[in-house]
Amino acid sequence: MDILNALVAILNFVVIPAAAYGAQLALGALGVTLIYGILRFSNFAHGDTMAFGTALVILVTWGLQALGISLGPLPTALLALPIGIALTSVLVLGVDRAVYRFYRRKRSAPIILVMASVGVMFIMNGLTRLVIGVDEIRFDDGARFLISVQQFRAWTGLSEGLSLRVSQALTLVVTALACWALFRFLNRSRAGKAMRAYSDNEDLALLSGIDPERVVRLTWLIAAALAVTAGTLYGLDKSFKVFNYFQILLPIFAASIVGGLGNPLGAVAGGFIVAFSEVAVTYPWRKIAAYLGFETDGLLQLLSTEYKFAVSFVILIVVLLFRPTGLFRGKSV
Amino acid sequence: MAEPYLSATDMRGGYGKADILNGCTLTVERGQIAVIVGPNGAGKSTAMKAVFGMLNLREGSVRLAGEDITQLTPQERVRKGMGFVPQTHNIFPTMTVEENLEMGAFIRDDDFRDTMEQVYTLFPAVAEKRKQNAGELSGGQRQQVAVGRALMTRPSLLMLDEPTAGVSPIVMDELFDRIIEVARTGISILMVEQNARQALEIADIGYVLVQGANRYTDTGQALLADPEVRRTFLGG
Numbered sequence: 001m002d003i004l005n006a007l008v009a010i011l012n013f014v015v016i017p018a019a020a021y022g023a024q025l026a027l028g029a030l031g032v033t034l035i036y037g038i039l040r041f042s043n044f045a046h047g048d049t050m051a052f053g054t055a056l057v058i059l060v061t062w063g064l065q066a067l068g069i070s071l072g073p074l075p076t077a078l079l080a081l082p083i084g085i086a087l088t089s090v091l092v093l094g095v096d097r098a099v100y101r102f103y104r105r106k107r108s109a110p111i112i113l114v115m116a117s118v119g120v121m122f123i124m125n126g127l128t129r130l131v132i133g134v135d136e137i138r139f140d141d142g143a144r145f146l147i148s149v150q151q152f153r154a155w156t157g158l159s160e161g162l163s164l165r166v167s168q169a170l171t172l173v174v175t176a177l178a179c180w181a182l183f184r185f186l187n188r189s190r191a192g193k194a195m196r197a198y199s200d201n202e203d204l205a206l207l208s209g210i211d212p213e214r215v216v217r218l219t220w221l222i223a224a225a226l227a228v229t230a231g232t233l234y235g236l237d238k239s240f241k242v243f244n245y246f247q248i249l250l251p252i253f254a255a256s257i258v259g260g261l262g263n264p265l266g267a268v269a270g271g272f273i274v275a276f277s278e279v280a281v282t283y284p285w286r287k288i289a290a291y292l293g294f295e296t297d298g299l300l301q302l303l304s305t306e307y308k309f310a311v312s313f314v315i316l317i318v319v320l321l322f323r324p325t326g327l328f329r330g331k332s333v
Numbered sequence: 334m335a336e337p338y339l340s341a342t343d344m345r346g347g348y349g350k351a352d353i354l355n356g357c358t359l360t361v362e363r364g365q366i367a368v369i370v371g372p373n374g375a376g377k378s379t380a381m382k383a384v385f386g387m388l389n390l391r392e393g394s395v396r397l398a399g400e401d402i403t404q405l406t407p408q409e410r411v412r413k414g415m416g417f418v419p420q421t422h423n424i425f426p427t428m429t430v431e432e433n434l435e436m437g438a439f440i441r442d443d444d445f446r447d448t449m450e451q452v453y454t455l456f457p458a459v460a461e462k463r464k465q466n467a468g469e470l471s472g473g474q475r476q477q478v479a480v481g482r483a484l485m486t487r488p489s490l491l492m493l494d495e496p497t498a499g500v501s502p503i504v505m506d507e508l509f510d511r512i513i514e515v516a517r518t519g520i521s522i523l524m525v526e527q528n529a530r531q532a533l534e535i536a537d538i539g540y541v542l543v544q545g546a547n548r549y550t551d552t553g554q555a556l557l558a559d560p561e562v563r564r565t566f567l568g569g
Binding site for chain 2: 190193194196197200201203204205206207208209210
């Protein structure tokens with residue numbers, strides 16, 4: 001019984017939250033890795049693109065709520081998501097036109113594009129604050145739990161409870177669908193193959209008649225869609241706060257580098273690796289140890305949650321030191 | 334006499350201020366194999382890049398099938414019937430062999446499966462590996478994929494920049510055999526080669542370039558027989 005309780009506790013406090021968080025990171029890292037593969041720079045504005053997109057989704061959600069439209073048990077934000085994606089795409093394409101295209105034509109070094117993206121990041125951050133403010137916003141409506149602690153206890157008779165929130169389940173389902181669609185697109189469609197070809201060998205892609213500007217536009221569109229989806233799911237799961245989206249950039253970068261920059265499959269794996277490490281290191285294991293017969297006074301928490309970003313840093317440094325191309329043979333930084 | 338299929342005449346130009354090409358002329362007839370040889374730094378690859386439009390010419394012109402294409406970009410020249418295989422980075426390494434060929438046919442809107450089958454017939458070794466990533470193949474097979482990719486647009490002129498660089502002698506012979514086969518289908522070949530002797534053996538016409546200008550021009554056999562050429566460029 002104690003072993004079962006320990007398992008349930010691990011599921012409830014580690015596996016489920018880390019899986020949901022990992023899925024959100026994976027979606028974010030996919031965007032970063034695609035931009036890196038095609039445009040060949042690390043987009044620092046990605047976190048704030050997520051924030052901006054999510055802010056738009058929230059505004060549309062409020063609008064829909066005011067009109068009395070809802071999705072029943074699912075959050076209304078899901079309905080607002082496509083509109084948020086469309087609006088963010090317009091912004092992102094505009095930014096590419098106004099900022100990045102200039103440097104691309106000049107064939108500037110990647111570091112210059114990175115610095116430009118830092119500038120874009122600050123502007124987007126400011127824009128988001130102007131649009132929606134700096135306060136914490138909760139915008140998840142509909143049903144809260146798929147499985148609640150009480151239900152679970154009643155079903156199983158275990159003393160340990162397990163809950164699965166709608167937002168967590170939704171995150172996993174939407175991420176799975178998005179990854180499936182993305183990989184299908186990249187591996188099957190002509191446009192997707194052209195993107196991979198361009199990422200593999202820019203000059204040869206050009207010789208083969210692939211239009212680079214089209215590939216770039218497509219990449220921004222996909223990255224924007226992934227960013228807004230990731231941001232919305234993250235906001236539904238936790239809450240929306242502009243600054244958190246700026247901070248989440250670090251684990252997202254760690255995820256895409258761990259997986260190998262430019263490698264989409266790596267980005268997904270990296271997202272889960274970073275999320276599980278972060279949650280495992282910051283979770284107090286005392287309760288689970290007690291179930292397994294190890295009574296201690298300490299919390300058995302390796303790192304307090306305030307230091308969770310240190311985990312991303314350490315992973316980043318270890319990977320860059322020992323396997324700079326990442327686990328899935330991406331490009332070295 | 335009718336105009337040659339490709340005639341690049343009196344090309345002058347370079348990357349910076351100094352000219353690398355100093356009045357270089359190259360012509361290829363339909364179905365002919367033309368080989369450019371010469372010492373290091375003679376401008377062999379540069380001459381080929383000039384033909385393909387990767388280099389701005391200060392003087393001279395490039396005509397393909399009687400049409401002046403001097404002002405066209407490389408992409409536009411591909412549509413006019415030129416195929417180019419760069420010396421390095423000539424495949425998409427993380428894409429399968431089949432996808433490489435598909436990308437070669439990117440500008441084609443018609444059904445290109447028959448062309449793909451022709452490429453596979455020409456290179457049976459890569460046909461077996463069509464689902465494998467091109468980057469995982471051996472050097473010789475990669476070159477075959479690279480040539481196959483360029484053939485997918487059904488070019489009338491195929492340009493190869495040192496196709497045998499870094500492959501073993503056996504693979505080189507095999508590759509040359511394939512190139513002869515390609516030429517027999519009526520495709521003109523323009524090739525830069527480091528392995529001058531072997532390349533001239535299959536050449537209908539050979540160009541020996543020195544300092545960006547033509548030094549000797551003759552059939553491959555005649556150049557191989559010329560004691561002057563042998564002494565200075567072929568090492569005896």
